[in-house]
Amino acid sequence: MAEQVLMPKQGNTVESCIIVEWNVNVGDKVEVGDILLSAETDKSTIDVESTAAGVVLARLWEEGDDVPVMEPILIVGKEGESFEIQQPGKEEKSVQAGEPAAAREEPKKISAPVSSAPAAGGSTPRARMLSEQLGIPLSAATPTGPKGRIVEKDVRALAGAPLSPAAKAQALKEGVVPPSVGSGMGGRVLARDLIKTPARVVVDLDVHTDHPVRGIRKVIARRMVESLRTTSQLSLHGWADARALKALRAAFKEDEETSGITIGDLVNFAVVRTLTEFPAFNAHYLGETIRRFEHVHLGVATDTERGLMVPVLFGSDLMSLKELSAQTKVLAARARDGVAQPDELAGSTFTVSNVGSFGIEAFTPVLNIPEVAILGVGTIVLKPVSTKNGVEFIDHIGLSLTMDHQAVDGADAARFMRALIDRIATLDRLLIRMGSNGTV
Amino acid sequence: MAQYDLIVIGSGPGGYIAAQRAGTLGKKVLLIEKEHYGGVCTNKGCIPTKSLLNSAKTYDHAKNGSFIGVEAKGIAFNLKSAMVHKQDTVETLRGGIEFLMKSANVETVFGEAKALDAHRVEVNGTVYECSYLIIATGSSAFVPPIPGSDLPHVLTSDEILEIESLPSELVVIGGGVIGVEFASFFSMVGVKVTVIEMLDEILPMADAEFGKLARRAMKDVTFNLGCKVEKITEKSVIYTDAKGERKELAAEKILMSVGRRPNIGGLEALGLKIEKGAVVVDEQMRTSLPTVYAIGDVNGKSLLAHSASRMADVAVSTIFGKGMKMRYDAIPWVVYSNPEIAGCGLTEAQAKERGYEVLVHTAQGRQSGRFLAEQGKRAPGMIKVVADKESGVILGVHLLGPYSSEIIWGVAALLEAELRIQDVKEIVFPHPSVSELLKDAVFALDSSL
Numbered sequence: 036m037a038e039q040v041l042m043p044k045q046g047n048t049v050e051s052c053i054i055v056e057w058n059v060n061v062g063d064k065v066e067v068g069d070i071l072l073s074a075e076t077d078k079s080t081i082d083v084e085s086t087a088a089g090v091v092l093a094r095l096w097e098e099g100d101d102v103p104v105m106e107p108i109l110i111v112g113k114e115g116e117s118f119e120i121q122q123p124g125k126e127e128k129s130v131q132a133g134e135p136a137a138a139r140e141e142p143k144k145i146s147a148p149v150s151s152a153p154a155a156g157g158s159t160p161r162a163r164m165l166s167e168q169l170g171i172p173l174s175a176a177t178p179t180g181p182k183g184r185i186v187e188k189d190v191r192a193l194a195g196a197p198l199s200p201a202a203k204a205q206a207l208k209e210g211v212v213p214p215s216v217g218s219g220m221g222g223r224v225l226a227r228d229l230i231k232t233p234a235r236v237v238v239d240l241d242v243h244t245d246h247p248v249r250g251i252r253k254v255i256a257r258r259m260v261e262s263l264r265t266t267s268q269l270s271l272h273g274w275a276d277a278r279a280l281k282a283l284r285a286a287f288k289e290d291e292e293t294s295g296i297t298i299g300d301l302v303n304f305a306v307v308r309t310l311t312e313f314p315a316f317n318a319h320y321l322g323e324t325i326r327r328f329e330h331v332h333l334g335v336a337t338d339t340e341r342g343l344m345v346p347v348l349f350g351s352d353l354m355s356l357k358e359l360s361a362q363t364k365v366l367a368a369r370a371r372d373g374v375a376q377p378d379e380l381a382g383s384t385f386t387v388s389n390v391g392s393f394g395i396e397a398f399t400p401v402l403n404i405p406e407v408a409i410l411g412v413g414t415i416v417l418k419p420v421s422t423k424n425g426v427e428f429i430d431h432i433g434l435s436l437t438m439d440h441q442a443v444d445g446a447d448a449a450r451f452m453r454a455l456i457d458r459i460a461t462l463d464r465l466l467i468r469m470g471s472n473g474t475v
Numbered sequence: 476m477a478q479y480d481l482i483v484i485g486s487g488p489g490g491y492i493a494a495q496r497a498g499t500l501g502k503k504v505l506l507i508e509k510e511h512y513g514g515v516c517t518n519k520g521c522i523p524t525k526s527l528l529n530s531a532k533t534y535d536h537a538k539n540g541s542f543i544g545v546e547a548k549g550i551a552f553n554l555k556s557a558m559v560h561k562q563d564t565v566e567t568l569r570g571g572i573e574f575l576m577k578s579a580n581v582e583t584v585f586g587e588a589k590a591l592d593a594h595r596v597e598v599n600g601t602v603y604e605c606s607y608l609i610i611a612t613g614s615s616a617f618v619p620p621i622p623g624s625d626l627p628h629v630l631t632s633d634e635i636l637e638i639e640s641l642p643s644e645l646v647v648i649g650g651g652v653i654g655v656e657f658a659s660f661f662s663m664v665g666v667k668v669t670v671i672e673m674l675d676e677i678l679p680m681a682d683a684e685f686g687k688l689a690r691r692a693m694k695d696v697t698f699n700l701g702c703k704v705e706k707i708t709e710k711s712v713i714y715t716d717a718k719g720e721r722k723e724l725a726a727e728k729i730l731m732s733v734g735r736r737p738n739i740g741g742l743e744a745l746g747l748k749i750e751k752g753a754v755v756v757d758e759q760m761r762t763s764l765p766t767v768y769a770i771g772d773v774n775g776k777s778l779l780a781h782s783a784s785r786m787a788d789v790a791v792s793t794i795f796g797k798g799m800k801m802r803y804d805a806i807p808w809v810v811y812s813n814p815e816i817a818g819c820g821l822t823e824a825q826a827k828e829r830g831y832e833v834l835v836h837t838a839q840g841r842q843s844g845r846f847l848a849e850q851g852k853r854a855p856g857m858i859k860v861v862a863d864k865e866s867g868v869i870l871g872v873h874l875l876g877p878y879s880s881e882i883i884w885g886v887a888a889l890l891e892a893e894l895r896i897q898d899v900k901e902i903v904f905p906h907p908s909v910s911e912l913l914k915d916a917v918f919a920l921d922s923s924l
Binding site: 199200201202204205218219220223225226 | 894
């Protein structure tokens with residue numbers, strides 16, 4: 036009796052997984068525990084193991100398909116056994132042994148030839164002969180023959196004044212396209228004329244590579260469009276005096292215990308403190324309701340090889356600066372290594388995206404729905420400030436807040452930003468108040 | 476005031492060719508000449524010297540023909556008759572130029588030209604207007620300020636062509652083309668000739684091997700190299716030799732042939748850009764004024780009659796036609812001494828200086844059947860071919876021996892065509908001819924087929 040293998044459930048929040056790569060083909064023998072495929076949730080990559088033993092009779096999904104959890108993905112049975120496929124939204128059908136179970140096309144081979152060589156179509160003997168005669172390299176000709184072949188007239192089209200024997204030899208040897216008129220007798224092209232004309236590199240301007248949108252990329256794409264489609268986003272930009280940040284960072288660096296605390300951690304810490312005072316921004320907009328959270332679950336946007344991931348610092352309002360810094364590092368590393376569990380990557384109430392290390396001053400972050408706001412953190416730059424000592428150049432850090440105007444108003448966001456700017460500027464005093472040296 | 480499309484100042488081989496070419500194109504052309512049609516070339520240079528050299532060579536052959544069975548007795552060189560023939564030749568050629576100008580509807584006015592501006596030239600008090608102006612005023616023999624150089628027996632090439640009797644001894648100061656040709660002429664007709672040259676070798680444009688062989692071939696001429704003339708007296712030349720010793724040499728006549736200077740007088744009002752005494756031109760012979768061109772010796776680029784004629788073509792084609800450019804890499808030169816010496820392209824040393832890895836072959840004249848038949852085993856003769864090792868392109872050819880002057884144009888043709896060793900091997904040379912030396916030389920460089 037043929038058995039179905041199901042797409043396993045991944046945590047409580049994952050509804051579907053995208054098949055990245057099949058490890059087995061129809062006809063392969065599998066044991067329980069063999070890895071059948073790798074799949075991506077919207078947060079991480081997982082390996083799906085076989086729950087049945089036997090011969091693979093059919094693969095029910097293709098690479099790139101988004102498969103709801105607990106749906107059958109594979110039929111395993113005895114060789115030659117007949118079975119029934121049941122797929123949601125597809126007609127039930129019976130497949131007989133020997134018939135290709137999934138007559139779907141193999142994914143198209145994507146190749147990216149980059150070459151300055153003549154067109155793949157080659158050339159006709161007459162074209163080659165004329166090329167030799169005139170000293171016009173074949174690589175210079177634009178093929179017009181069938182199947183991209185270079186024909187005689189393609190070479191003749193490039194013919195200009197006659198080439199001296201030396202120029203001819205050199206043009207062919209070096210693949211240089213001779214100028215139509217040279218400096219010799221009657222405009223004859225001499226070898227020295229070739230030097231002045233750099234070889235035209237024949238570039239196929241239509242070279243491209245197609246990369247299927249799948250896995251995390253597909254998830255990000257869907258979520259970003261959904262975010263922009265379903266919310267009313269508005270961004271505010273501001274600058275915070277960064278002298279306290281820099282001084283604290285410099286001081287922490289000296290002590291081995293605190294040396295891991297970065298400017299990003301300090302900003303996050305200030306954000307969390309500010310959010311506790313602005314519960315409207317530590318919230319989800321759910322259409323019918325706005326859900327405000329008692330605790331701050333801070334999402335930290337993390338750049339990984341597979342794409343953007345947002346590990347969550349659950350209960351960040353309960354963490355000391357040191358804990359927050361350490362937790363951030365652990366979660367970011369797990370996201371980068373692709374081992375973060377789906378539950379670690381969902382449930383944030385506010386997100387911070389920090390691109391300061393790239394030198395970006397301000398940008399408009401896209402809301403991580405259903406969150407009500409997201410903070411973009413930029414780089415630190417010197418800004419002229421009028422002080423009692425005249426104009427001073429003071430380090431400032433760029434801050435960009437995008438908020439969902441459905442849930443909050445611009446003035447609310449401005450107030451939040453003002454508070455955050457003040458908090459960052461006076462972070463040293465806050466830390467002293469809370470218990471000294473960032474051990475809070 | 477007449478309006479011309481083109482005014483040409485000077486009717487030498489640059490100027491008269493420019494006038495003729497433009498006239499043939501239907502342009503209204505005025506040619507201004509201060510003396511005679513033909514300039515230095517026809518009147519005081521190329522032509523009269525060739526006439527005299529031919530007289531001397533014929534005399535020399537008659538005197539030295541016994542080894543080929545010619546025993547001449549009582550032969551003599553009659554300078555007066557030679558001068559008459561020379562003058563007849565010059566005047567006939569002047570007449571030829573006059574006819575050419577008429578055929579091309581070129582007007583000529585004789586007199587000193589004074590350029591008033593880029594479009595106006597004054598001659599004999601009349602001002603002529605033009606759209607374009609070509610300056611072809613040539614050059615003059617340069618007399619360096621050596622004490623005594625203004626004495627009456629110190630001659631330039633202009634005056635020496637008019638002498639009425641042969642001196643007993645002649646000192647030639649300067650071993651360039653002009654000095655060597657006159658040394659050859661006078662030594663052939665029995666004058667004791669000494670050449671004093673400041674450099675280490677005569678004929679500086681030639682491959683050094685050829686200067687050396689030319690000195691050996693002109694066995695009756697004494698060459699004092701590396702010498703500096705200090706003073707000229709009425710009877711002698713005083714110089715410092717290569718060792719720094721002061722020497723005195725008796726001289727009845729002295730030829731001053733140390734070089735020529737462009738004639739830029741009468742052009743002052745134009746304010747042309749002048750460098751090293753020559754009018755500066757671009758590769759199309761344009762001066763610093765857009766409608767004023769300068770061709771021939773006056774621009775100092777290549778002081779040869781045939782260069783001037785080519786420059787005339789380039790200038791006229793630029794003004795009225797397709798706009799040629801001047802190329803200097805294949806201009807042949809000839810010394811019409813006995814024996815003749817000719818060259819075209821780079822010497823071995825010049826090629827190496829320019830970074831070429833060269834292939835070189837030198838062959839003796841007696842390897843040619845015709846050369847041997849006519850000149851005998853002992854006659855000096857040589858060919859040297861220089862080619863680029865990488866491409867096989869012929870870079871230069873030098874010749875010494877009879878007919879060199881008539882062979883060298885072929886070298887110009889193959890340099891202009893940028894032919895390689897393998898291409899020249901496909902050319903059929905007439906047999907027997909001295910020119911076959913070239914064919915043998917290229918096969919010696921690469922004997923493959």
